[in-house]
Amino acid sequence: MSAVVLDNVTKVYPGGFLAVDRMNLRAEEGELLVLLGPSGCGKSTLLRMIAGLEEITAGDLWLGGKFANHLAPRDRDVAMVFQNGALYPHRTVRGNLSFPLEIAKADPGMTRERVVELSRALHIDETLDRRPGTLSGGQRQRVAMGRAIVRQPSLFLMDEPLSNLDAGMRTELRMEISSLVRALGVTTVYVTHDQVEALTLADRIAIMNRGVLQDIGTPAQVYNDPATAFTAAFLSSQQLNLLAATVRTPQNQFILLDFGPHQITMPWTDPRAYAVSQHTGSQIIVGIRPDALAPMPEKAEGPSFFGRVRTLEYHGHEWLAYLEAGIPSVTVPEPPDPRHKAYAGGANGSRARSMMRRLWGAADDAGEHTPPPPIGGTHRRADLIVRLGGRPVWRAGEHGRVAVDVSRLMLFTQAGGRIDPPRR
Ligand SMILES: Nc1ncnc2c1ncn2[C@@H]1O[C@H](COP(=O)(O)OP(=O)(O)O)[C@@H](O)[C@H]1O
Ligand SMILES: [Mg+2]
Structure with a gap:
């Protein structure tokens, strides 16, 4: 069973901006799937729809075989790490890592053990008694990652977790993320705009531009045998x-x-x-x-x-x-800019199209499928x-x-x- 299935998932923000356009995607159990694309292409929007932080305008989301469009975020068994993993400033690293287990009323002995084990895997065991304010950016991101993963979610979502770190730290943490999520076997959807990060980390890469899926495949497939000029x-x-x-x-x-x-x-x-x-x-x-x-x-x-x-x-x-x-x-060549007022989806997205027509009023039919220049x-x-x-x-x-x-x-x-x- 696929861990995540997106079936024509679409996001139109209030005001009419089409941020994600009929996305079809699946992540298999234990897979590290990287969403790659330029800034503003809809990666975070897509990830937030999977997490339940953003409403899905049209299309279906399935998590572990369960229809998930309307599931509350806490019922999705997902954990998310952002660019600036915010930590509790008054708790120590140990306190931050154990917090999700305390909330879940886990056994304190098990919690202690798990926190130490995870802090070793993330190379932050030396910092367990320190507060976040005394840590480097790289260490803080490790803690944020540890805190997200400590409850062993079924799905791990990461939104550009390395983009605020300097180059050396980025490379180091990149390798560790790769070995950590593979060791834990947690299905992971990882968002980045950095192609090197995508190529080095991913089992498969999904490339997006202007809200549209351009290509999906293993790093070698999309690099050597790209489906579109944009991917190439x-x-x-x-x-x-x-x-x-x-x-x-x-x-x-x-x-x-x-x-x-x-x-x-x-x-x-x-x-x-x-x-x-x-x-x-x-x-x-x-x-x-x-x-x-x-x-x-x-x-x-x-x-x-x-x-x-x-x-x-x-x-x-x-x-x-x-x-x-x-x-x-x-x-x-790029897909039509979704900001174009006449744009109302492609030829075979009747559901999304009629929905967008409603949102925008009568669409200009001549411009219904605006071809690229x-x-x-x-x-x-x-x-x-x-x-x-x-x-x-x-x-x-x-x-x-x-x-x-x-x-x-x-x-x-x-x-x-x-x-x-x-x-x-
Ligand atoms: N709440 C919102 N309302 C309207 N437009 C938004 C909102 N959030 C994001 N957008 C727009 O949607 C597009 C995709 O944003 P985002 O998903 O954050 O892109 P990415 O993560 O790939 O940089 C951007 O053009 C952004 O300006
Ligand atoms: Mg983003």
Whole structure:
């Protein structure tokens, strides 16, 4: 049985703001599911609906197989930790950790034992007799986490618990959260806007943007095989190259991705060939990570781009080159902004849509499903970003040729969805 099931869960705030749009998601028993997305995309809203702190406007929530939309927070057996885990200032660390057990009238001997055990696991056993005011930020977050988990809830919800800590502490506590929740086997939904945190912690990552689920899968699935251009861009450590290309199939011999001044061919034997050929004559978006491009000798054969090296950038562990290749690039396609007054949900959310129509009065039907802006309007000629590794093989102003790893091209429609279905 899944520990958490969200079925078309939607949140419209009073005033009409659509913060979460028909979210479908499940977390399995014992799973660490990370909700990842930029600030304002609806992560906290979603978590608070699971906790019962925010009313669900439409859709169904199931917790441990039980319909939970209207369950009071205390009847959900969930524990939550926020960015600033507030502690009781006049209680010691021991007092803070034991408080939930005291309220539950647990056996005092068991409580003492459990508190000591947990404080060891969280590396705060030395601080048990101190007050929160004397602790570092990292120690306070450990106490907040301990206090949430001490009653062994069935579900642990964490909302950016590390975002107020400095980088070193964040890394340390991140590893400990990972081992702690896995050791306890508690199903955890963890919210963050930090892709490194998501990739390192998660069993699976659910990526959100503007209240809409973009992708869900293991870290390797969403990184290597992203379902949308948004996911690909959001998970890239360096900026993702997003290029406009026209698909051509000259005499049906092969597929040609026409980037304007450059062309790349894809043989019919490529597993994506059939899906791409369906877009013959149309423009698509091609995503290329900077490390899928590698400098190659000027005269060598093979799929490549070339251009003038505008600038080189030193990043410590690597160099990046910015190549003027004259290829039109596009911005990341996004779902319609829910603040748009005409927006009233997508094509197949009739329940949410009629509800929103009620909330907003008669919706402008023409704008019922506002498409993302056409990529024709977002063209610019940005530089191609190339990862050079530890050595700057070029100098600024030189001409450079880069080999394109065709197998690593990511192909998206103009709306940002994958052309060849991701494997999940
Ligand atoms: N009580 C509220 N009333 C109206 N809008 C809200 C309220 N709470 C949050 N929002 C809006 O909903 C969107 C999602 O917020 P939130 O869930 O906090 O995002 P995140 O946690 O991903 O940063 C934001 O645009 C925010 O301004
Ligand atoms: Mg938030």
